[in-house]
Amino acid sequence: MGAQNSCASACTSGDKDSQLIFDLQSETSPVFQLPWDPLDVLSEDIFDDKVMAEKLPGAVCGRFKECLITGAPCSEEDMKTIADCLFAWARERGAIDFSHWFFPMRGGGGAVGGMLGAYKQDTLLDLDFSSKFTTKPMKACLPADRLFQGETDGSSFPNGGLRVTHSAAAFTTWDRSSPPFVLNKTLYIPCAFVTHFGKCIDEKTPLLRSMDAVKREGLRLLKATGLGKDAKTIYSYLGWEQEFFVIKAEHYKARPDLVNTGRTLFGKLPTRHQQGDLNYFAPVPGTVQLLLDRVQGVMLKIGCPMAVKHNEVAPGQHEMSPVFRVANVSCDSNVLFMEVMNREAQRLGLQVLFHEKPFSGINGSGKHANWSVGTDTGLNFFYPGKTEEGAKLFVTGIACLAHGLRQYNELVRCSVATAGNDHRLGAQEAPPAIISLYPGQGFEKYVDSVINGGDLLGYKAEKKKQATGCSQADPIEANVEDRNRTAPFPFCGNRFEFRAVGSSQNCNLPVMVCNAIMASGMSYLADLMEKGLSHRDAVAQLFKENRHVVFTGNGYAAEWRQEAAKRGLPNLNTTPKALATWSSEKNQALFEKLGIYTKEETLARQEVMYENYVTSLKIEADTMIQMVETSIWPACVKDLKVMKMYSSKAEVLVAAPEATKKGGWAPCGTAPESKNGNQEPKKTSGTRRDAYEAIMTETEQLKSLLQQLPEALAEEATFLCDVVKPQMERLRLAVDTAEGVMDAELYPYPSYETMLYSHHFEPMPRRK
Numbered sequence: 001m002g003a004q005n006s007c008a009s010a011c012t013s014g015d016k017d018s019q020l021i022f023d024l025q026s027e028t029s030p031v032f033q034l035p036w037d038p039l040d041v042l043s044e045d046i047f048d049d050k051v052m053a054e055k056l057p058g059a060v061c062g063r064f065k066e067c068l069i070t071g072a073p074c075s076e077e078d079m080k081t082i083a084d085c086l087f088a089w090a091r092e093r094g095a096i097d098f099s100h101w102f103f104p105m106r107g108g109g110g111a112v113g114g115m116l117g118a119y120k121q122d123t124l125l126d127l128d129f130s131s132k133f134t135t136k137p138m139k140a141c142l143p144a145d146r147l148f149q150g151e152t153d154g155s156s157f158p159n160g161g162l163r164v165t166h167s168a169a170a171f172t173t174w175d176r177s178s179p180p181f182v183l184n185k186t187l188y189i190p191c192a193f194v195t196h197f198g199k200c201i202d203e204k205t206p207l208l209r210s211m212d213a214v215k216r217e218g219l220r221l222l223k224a225t226g227l228g229k230d231a232k233t234i235y236s237y238l239g240w241e242q243e244f245f246v247i248k249a250e251h252y253k254a255r256p257d258l259v260n261t262g263r264t265l266f267g268k269l270p271t272r273h274q275q276g277d278l279n280y281f282a283p284v285p286g287t288v289q290l291l292l293d294r295v296q297g298v299m300l301k302i303g304c305p306m307a308v309k310h311n312e313v314a315p316g317q318h319e320m321s322p323v324f325r326v327a328n329v330s331c332d333s334n335v336l337f338m339e340v341m342n343r344e345a346q347r348l349g350l351q352v353l354f355h356e357k358p359f360s361g362i363n364g365s366g367k368h369a370n371w372s373v374g375t376d377t378g379l380n381f382f383y384p385g386k387t388e389e390g391a392k393l394f395v396t397g398i399a400c401l402a403h404g405l406r407q408y409n410e411l412v413r414c415s416v417a418t419a420g421n422d423h424r425l426g427a428q429e430a431p432p433a434i435i436s437l438y439p440g441q442g443f444e445k446y447v448d449s450v451i452n453g454g455d456l457l458g459y460k461a462e463k464k465k466q467a468t469g470c471s472q473a474d475p476i477e478a479n480v481e482d483r484n485r486t487a488p489f490p491f492c493g494n495r496f497e498f499r500a501v502g503s504s505q506n507c508n509l510p511v512m513v514c515n516a517i518m519a520s521g522m523s524y525l526a527d528l529m530e531k532g533l534s535h536r537d538a539v540a541q542l543f544k545e546n547r548h549v550v551f552t553g554n555g556y557a558a559e560w561r562q563e564a565a566k567r568g569l570p571n572l573n574t575t576p577k578a579l580a581t582w583s584s585e586k587n588q589a590l591f592e593k594l595g596i597y598t599k600e601e602t603l604a605r606q607e608v609m610y611e612n613y614v615t616s617l618k619i620e621a622d623t624m625i626q627m628v629e630t631s632i633w634p635a636c637v638k639d640l641k642v643m644k645m646y647s648s649k650a651e652v653l654v655a656a657p658e659a660t661k662k663g664g665w666a667p668c669g670t671a672p673e674s675k676n677g678n679q680e681p682k683k684t685s686g687t688r689r690d691a692y693e694a695i696m697t698e699t700e701q702l703k704s705l706l707q708q709l710p711e712a713l714a715e716e717a718t719f720l721c722d723v724v725k726p727q728m729e730r731l732r733l734a735v736d737t738a739e740g741v742m743d744a745e746l747y748p749y750p751s752y753e754t755m756l757y758s759h760h761f762e763p764m765p766r767r768k
Helices: 002-013 049-055 058-070 076-092 144-148 204-225 249-253 256-261 286-301 327-347 388-407 409-414 441-451 508-530 535-545 558-567 575-579 585-594 599-644 686-706 713-741 752-761
Strands: 097-101 125-127 138-140 149-153 169-174 181-183 186-195 234-248 306-311 317-322 350-353 367-375 496-498
Touching (some): 049 058, 049 076, 058 076, 076 144, 144 149, 144 169, 186 204, 204 234, 204 327, 204 367, 204 388, 204 508, 204 585, 234 249, 249 350, 249 752, 256 599, 286 306, 286 317, 286 327, 286 350, 317 327, 327 350, 327 508, 367 508, 388 409, 388 441, 409 508, 409 575, 409 585, 441 535, 496 508, 508 535, 575 599, 575 713, 585 599, 599 686, 599 713
Parallel strands (some): 097 186
Antiparallel strands (some): 125 138, 149 169, 169 186, 181 186, 234 350, 234 367, 367 496
């Protein structure tokens, strides 16, 4: 308790909380240590249910909770009481400003890792309008109306045509189920973001609507089955596993491709990278360990239960993850985590890369979404349970999920379709682009049994003891089902893990789609039972109709692609292919039925996703050209000049803008002039000449293709994917080949080896 009081005092008396003051107790002590023990200040800076119950009058707190279930607005009196209480609590923690924090449809991309959230800072004050003076004095406060609602420009955010400059009003409204928190002297208020006409132009609002759909259809299903009779509401839950790379900030800033696109567009692998699995779960490098510890401490203080941190497979790659929470709160904390990571990395001279594939040739990064659905009474639709009720709910839940995954297979794929994720899906490091369901091999046999007339209670969810073969270690208790890391949607004991989510994505969209397809299965099953079909027969019908989405084999195998095609499962292996299906009639009908998107909102979201893809690819192509023309080609020229000094067979390639109509570069010999004034090119060494000439040939071809882009958005995306992107790969191959023979000191950018390893060998930062 003393540590908590000391910390609270420091936060209010100075700027320790905002600057996370360093531990400078001695000249040799490591700097940048947090001024608190994270386990002593758990959830100290979040205004969660526990704090509300302690601070608010009981009646106000009770009515607020009821509003969360019914959706009714709070009374004006209760709003004022809550605002006053929240203001006093925030001021105790040193808050000066407050912010409505929301999530525009910016998409992923990973160019700057913390760009998913948006907010402006408003000071915790207002004019005292009760004053008799003409010039009203100020007073510190949080007006109730400004807590619950705000207004901002909607036209400057991606909106798919739902907002324009001459019709731009948009509003933020507090997501009352996501607790406010204090960070950097600012009270953050998580919000939904809608237009003047109530159309959603953000990531959160569709998720909240999908949570309502799961609640509504889930309660209806429970009533039909007679299960969970005392449940008042149903929640969806999320636990995310965030992967990322960490490199030196100076190397990041020296790479235009990382700064502009979030990934390296050129780069040759070092001779040792991840072949020996040396990085996975190895000791974390010192500076990175300090970063992870600081981020963990900040997140614990603001109520996010960060529980895991470790090295990942690729060199320079790491992972952190929290304990699961209600889906919208967990999604909020993931965005905040990415922002905190960037801020803390900057203090240590590091940079965090959230792009799905920042380095070619080694593993990329994902954000596995561990998702589940359960009642307020503790029943879990994805946990076999120890009672007959739990067992029946488990098989019922998986039947609903199988229905949703099969009937809306393309929709699930769309939810993880981004330019960055295209580099990762199906690349022996992430699930394939084919969406299937892995409930376990034992459960697959049970599915066939139910289809053939078996009982709903026929599945035996038994954990078995497995001997270790040695006396020193106890036998292990194996899970009910084995894990399948090649599956996009595997069962993990009490949840399903959506493994295809990209590391730079906002979790809101993938989880919204998970909720939507689950609600569709709940609705379909409830329909069957309300029409008179028995519980067993209704579940059997869902399994029979959707049996072909269940697959428990190797998702990486080439044979699976052939088998999936026979089953009628789509293989939408690029983002443009996937996005073309987003606004299909069945998807629009699903969204409208569940109250998640109107037709207009569905089409707007599709336009935004197309725009994000097109923008990402065009920036990448333009950046490649700029890097070649301003740095890589001049390095080639210098390298050949150097080699000429040591070999009579070296030929120099120089800039000759006049040699091409477009002012590009062309190779030519530039040996010293002969006595008659004519240049006499010497014979060349083929390896270097061929490698360097190929760079400019491929660059000119890329520039030519960019002049041929179609105007229509969908056609432009397809052209970029099918025509421009392969040309970018050819250019990359040429540059990477050149890097392999060029004088290392002349190569203009930090190499893969330098970026991935150099920070591993530096001492911990110390006081200067």
